[in-house]
Structure formats: structure tokens, C-alpha cells
Amino acid sequence: MDEEQQIHIPVLLREVIEYLGIKPGMKILDATVGLGGHSRGMLDAAGGEGQVLGLDRDREALSEAGRRLAPYGERVRLVRSRLSRFPAILAETGWEKVDAALLDAGMSSLQLDDPERGFGFLNDGPLDMRMGAEDGGESAEGLINLAPFARLAEIIREYGEDPQAGRIARAIVAAREQAPITTTARLAEIVWQAYPAKWRATARQHPATRTFQALRMAVNEELAELSAFLEAIPEHLAPGGRVAVISFHSLEDRLVKRAFRHEATDCLCPREQMLCVCGHKARFRILTKKPVMAGEEEVRDNSRARSAKLRVAERLPDAGDDSAG
Incomplete structure (x- = not known):
């Protein structure tokens, strides 16, 4: 090979x-x-x-x-x-x-390995996630910072199938009131902190995985x-x-x-x-x-x-x- x-x-x-x-x-x-x-x-x-x-x-x-x-x-x-x-x-x-x-x-x-695309969080980068960024449309950054709590919770719950969707959405809304969320690392940290400690200890993957998946699916319809x-x-x-x-x-x-x-x-x-x-x-x-x-x-x-x-x-x-x- x-x-x-x-x-x-x-x-x-x-x-x-x-x-x-x-x-x-x-x-x-x-x-x-x-x-x-x-x-x-x-x-x-x-x-x-x-x-x-x-x-x-x-x-x-x-x-x-x-x-x-x-x-x-x-x-x-x-x-x-x-x-x-x-x-x-x-x-x-x-x-x-x-x-x-x-x-x-x-x-x-x-897509996943380029931090500038914002699809992953292993390497810090801008929150974009658009597969066709040159066509315009809402980026993940726009969605995270402008969407109301109910929409964020629905996206994470439906597309990410995350039982902690409500906690994560509340944490995002609270964090953006302090400063805009613009990078993948900051969003991943917010989600990490939103997860109950017991869940973090037993999770098979990073708690932010489902949230990133959900945002990507929403941004790209x-x-x-x-x-x-x-x-x-x-x-x-x-x-x-x-x-x-x-x-x-x-x-x-x-x-x-x-x-x-x-x-x-x-x-x-x-x-x-x-x-x-x-x-x-x-x-x-x-x-x-x-x-x-x-x-x-x-x-x-x-x-x-x-x-x-x-x-x-x-x-x-x-x-x-x-x-x-």
C-alpha cells in the first residue's frame, strides 16, 4: 500500500x-x-x-x-x-x-486534519465548519454566538444525540456573554466543563465530539x-x-x-x-x-x-x- x-x-x-x-x-x-x-x-x-x-x-x-x-x-x-x-x-x-x-x-x-476548517478540536482553529465557505452561509461561530438557547439545545440533542444537550447549551450561552466564542479549543473546553465529572471520567470519547458533529451537520444542512x-x-x-x-x-x-x-x-x-x-x-x-x-x-x-x-x-x-x- x-x-x-x-x-x-x-x-x-x-x-x-x-x-x-x-x-x-x-x-x-x-x-x-x-x-x-x-x-x-x-x-x-x-x-x-x-x-x-x-x-x-x-x-x-x-x-x-x-x-x-x-x-x-x-x-x-x-x-x-x-x-x-x-x-x-x-x-x-x-x-x-x-x-x-x-x-x-x-x-x-x-477536512478533519486542517485546523483552519474548524471541524475538529485536536488542534485549535477558527470555528467555521462550512464545507463550501466561499458560498457564504452561517458558520459555526455565528451559530454558537447568535443562536438562542433553545435552538442550540435542539441542535446538540437532535444531531449530536447528546443527553447533556441542555447543560452544554446553557454553558455556551453563559460563556458567550463574557466574550464571543471564536475558536475550536475554547468551545471544546466549554463543553468539557459542562459535562458532569462522573460522565467525563467514564466517557469513551471527548465530551465535545457530539457537539462538534451536531454543529457541523447544522451548518452544512x-x-x-x-x-x-x-x-x-x-x-x-x-x-x-x-x-x-x-x-x-x-x-x-x-x-x-x-x-x-x-x-x-x-x-x-x-x-x-x-x-x-x-x-x-x-x-x-x-x-x-x-x-x-x-x-x-x-x-x-x-x-x-x-x-x-x-x-x-x-x-x-x-x-x-x-x-x-
């Missing part, structure tokens, strides 16, 4: 390629291309004939992906874009449908972006095409599970209703009854894989469409 591969190891790559059924000639959407690891693996599996359209909000990640995927030439097109805009990008590319789509909801090491992708992707998959989603958070995984189940169900009317009036027809066949998770060897080589969950669904032919064999 070369140094570059060690720095960036795509999670569940073998499983992604197998479940998506990557073959020569496929049109593949990598909706969160990141540093390009999954795209590179899928292009290799396509045997020199597949094409990838890769999207990402992060300009730095997209630049690095472009460097790593340069050997594949015109088989790759990279576009800086929000996840939710993928239908418009497909139209601009001239792709009516794709044969495979992948969404990896995780963070890249490029990650659940809304994911929901938009899940709602739109069935229309843009060719019959027999497959979509794979890798999530690292229980809220994300539940969204994927519900969306796939919704699209795999014919009638959505209440069970007690005798006749169907909704007219809904299943468009998906779920290929993963339970989420696929990394094995011991992969987790040993890449600790990030420990929390990864992969779900996959296949697009059914529309009524009267025999094009999917």
Missing part, C-alpha cells in the same frame, strides 16, 4: 463495487466524491470503459480528487456542487440516467441535503441501476432506511384502508436487509470504518418497461 492510499482509505470499497455491480460502460454518479478513493476503485472495476461524474461542495477536496483521478482522463468529470443539485448537474452533463450512484456521508481526512438526494435519485437511476449510501450517524442511516423502504412499497395507504387510493408503485428492490458493515480486518486498517453502514437498493423497471432484462 502506497503512502497516498494509507492517507485516504475509502470505506467499504469492495462491498460498494460488488453491490453496485460495477461493469464496463457504466455511467456512475459519485455524489460525494471526497478525495476520489471510491471513484478510483469503481473506475478500475469498470475496466477502462466506465465514466464517473463526481460532485463535492468542498473546493479543496475536489481539487485533490482531480489530481488523483487525472490518469483517467475524460472518463471523469468533477463538479463543485451541493448534493441536492445533482439532477441539474446530470442534465448539464447530458446524462439522462445513471447506472450506479454512490453517496458517502463521511468526512474526509483533508447535511440531513436536508441527504433527504433531497434520496427523494430525487429514483428518477435518475436507469432500470436495474443501483444506489449505495454509506452513513456514519444513526440519524442518517434511519433516513436512508426509511427512504429505501418507502420506494420499495407499492401502497402507502393506512393498513386499515380496504382500497388503495395513493397509487404509489414500488420503484426499488432493497438489496441489503440489514446495513453492511466493515469486517475486523478493515476496521483494524481504518478505524473510521467502524461506524460505517452501507445500504443498497436497485431500481425496478417502470410499469410496461422491459428494458431491464
Whole structure:
């Protein structure tokens, strides 16, 4: 394994390629291309004939992906874009449908390791957390210093699933009344102090981990972006095409599970209703009854894989469409 591969190891790559059924000639959407690891693996599996359209909000990640995927030439097109805009990008590319789509909801090491981005707290840096800072929008600093107590508590409770959300939000409000909170180290210390001493002593991770996760998800509207992708992707998959989603958070995984189940169900009317009036027809066949998770060897080589969950669904032919064999 070369140094570059060690720095960036795509999670569940073998499983992604197998479940998506990557073959020569496929049109593949990598909706969160990141540093390009999954795209590179899928292009290799396509045997020199597949094409990838890769999207990402992060300009730095997209630049690095472009460097790593340069050997594949015109088989790759990279576009800086929000996840939710993928239908418009497909139209601009001239792709009516794709044969495979992948969404990896995780963070890249490029983002996490740069203190200037503010995603982590191991090294002090400004509280930003925006994946596309050049597009404007509220930063984590703005959110922390301006949001009312109720909103902060809700964000930390919902997105961070932290039972100490109320204590943390109160501590943030009290601290910002003394001076604006502008750095990752100061926020991490505030959260640390807000945690009960007994909880700190037994915590498996730094108490601020969930708060930082929650703020990142809120700043980047990650659940809304994911929901938009899940709602739109069935229309843009060719019959027999497959979509794979890798999530690292229980809220994300539940969204994927519900969306796939919704699209795999014919009638959505209440069970007690005798006749169907909704007219809904299943468009998906779920290929993963339970989420696929990394094995011991992969987790040993890449600790990030420990929390990864992969779900996959296949697009059914529309009524009267025999094009999917």
C-alpha cells in the first residue's frame, strides 16, 4: 500500500463495487466524491470503459480528487456542487440516467486534519465548519454566538444525540456573554466543563465530539441535503441501476432506511384502508436487509470504518418497461 492510499482509505470499497455491480460502460454518479478513493476503485472495476461524474461542495477536496483521478482522463468529470443539485448537474452533463450512484456521508481526512476548517478540536482553529465557505452561509461561530438557547439545545440533542444537550447549551450561552466564542479549543473546553465529572471520567470519547458533529451537520444542512438526494435519485437511476449510501450517524442511516423502504412499497395507504387510493408503485428492490458493515480486518486498517453502514437498493423497471432484462 502506497503512502497516498494509507492517507485516504475509502470505506467499504469492495462491498460498494460488488453491490453496485460495477461493469464496463457504466455511467456512475459519485455524489460525494471526497478525495476520489471510491471513484478510483469503481473506475478500475469498470475496466477502462466506465465514466464517473463526481460532485463535492468542498473546493479543496475536489481539487485533490482531480489530481488523483487525472490518469483517467475524460472518463471523469468533477463538479463543485451541493448534493441536492445533482439532477441539474446530470442534465448539464447530458446524462439522462445513471447506472450506479454512490453517496458517502463521511468526512474526509483533508477536512478533519486542517485546523483552519474548524471541524475538529485536536488542534485549535477558527470555528467555521462550512464545507463550501466561499458560498457564504452561517458558520459555526455565528451559530454558537447568535443562536438562542433553545435552538442550540435542539441542535446538540437532535444531531449530536447528546443527553447533556441542555447543560452544554446553557454553558455556551453563559460563556458567550463574557466574550464571543471564536475558536475550536475554547468551545471544546466549554463543553468539557459542562459535562458532569462522573460522565467525563467514564466517557469513551471527548465530551465535545457530539457537539462538534451536531454543529457541523447544522451548518452544512447535511440531513436536508441527504433527504433531497434520496427523494430525487429514483428518477435518475436507469432500470436495474443501483444506489449505495454509506452513513456514519444513526440519524442518517434511519433516513436512508426509511427512504429505501418507502420506494420499495407499492401502497402507502393506512393498513386499515380496504382500497388503495395513493397509487404509489414500488420503484426499488432493497438489496441489503440489514446495513453492511466493515469486517475486523478493515476496521483494524481504518478505524473510521467502524461506524460505517452501507445500504443498497436497485431500481425496478417502470410499469410496461422491459428494458431491464
